Amino acid sequence: MAAAGKSAVSLAGKVVPLLTKGANLAKAQQPHLERFWAIAKVELAPPVGEIPQVVSGLKQLANVNRLPNLTMKDIALNATVCFEIFLMYQIGRIVGKRSLVGFDIEGTSSFMAVKKV
Structure with a gap:
């Protein structure tokens, strides 16, 4: 039972840094994504005219x-x-x-x- 507790703690210790790296990556990419969506809204809109x-x-x-x-x-x-x-x-x-x-x-x-x- 104690081994299961240790493996859960070590798993959590490995997952938390990955989640923080993912959050940092998402934060760094946000300006690029905002620019992409601003252009995509105009360029990919149906040609109503x-x-x-x-x-x-x-x-x-x-x-x-x-x-x-x-x-x-x-x-x-x-x-x-x-x-x-x-x-x-x-x-x-x-x-x-x-x-x-x-x-x-x-x-x-x-x-x-x-x-x-």
């Missing part, structure tokens, strides 16, 4: 009657944007799986050859 432009753009996108009136330049531009989105998706897949070909599924890449009887 641009919402009507977005709505009108979506209405234009949904308008099927405009398709026969598209010029070849607009069609090429839209195809280029679609191709760019496709390439970024593929690059993201390659980066995500960390391989150019296939996925590394455990147990399938290192199997023993089956001997025929």
